Amino acid sequence: MTQATDQAFYDRADAHIDLANQQLDTLADIGKVSASMTFAASRFSAWLSARNFKSGAEMAAAREDILKYFSEQYRMMLEDNVDEYIEQFDRYVLGKES
Secondary structure, eight states: SOOOOOOHHHHHHHHHHHHHHHHHHHHHHHHHHHHHHOOOOOOOHOOOOOOOHHSSHHHHHTTHHHHHHHHHHHHHHHHHHHHHHHHTTTHHTTOOOO
């Protein structure tokens, strides 16, 4: 990630993950839980972006920059996490300690 992160960053992320895990306990459909979490993140990002503009027209003019920024951020975070899961697959997925 491009910005420095602190423990509170990870604590907030873990709270969202914990909620998704709770939903898995009752819904038991990982695809639906994942889709809802992704939708929520995108909805929040759109709202966050809208707060920086004075009009819909102004936001529309910046639409491509908004999409590019959030897409790049998501991709960087996804790459970091996929790489970590590749490196820690036995531990994270199979529950084996190295």
